[in-house]
Amino acid sequence: MSDQNSRDRAGTDKKPRHFLRDENGAVTVDWVVLTASIALLGAAVGFTVSSNVPGLADEIAEVMSETELGVN
Numbered sequence: 001m002s003d004q005n006s007r008d009r010a011g012t013d014k015k016p017r018h019f020l021r022d023e024n025g026a027v028t029v030d031w032v033v034l035t036a037s038i039a040l041l042g043a044a045v046g047f048t049v050s051s052n053v054p055g056l057a058d059e060i061a062e063v064m065s066e067t068e069l070g071v072n
Helices: 002-021 024-066
Strands: none
Touching: none
């Protein structure tokens, strides 16, 4: 009976070691961090562009209204 107990314990001891050495979860975490950083970068770029568009449009309209075209 002691042989059975030692075999059961030996089998369960391998699972935690295998779990700690398994890198599949680490790859998932890397992809989540990479995807989140790309999404945040896209949001930052979108916010920057959208907040500057009205000012640029006003400047373009001002330049166009002051420009005289030499139409014959």
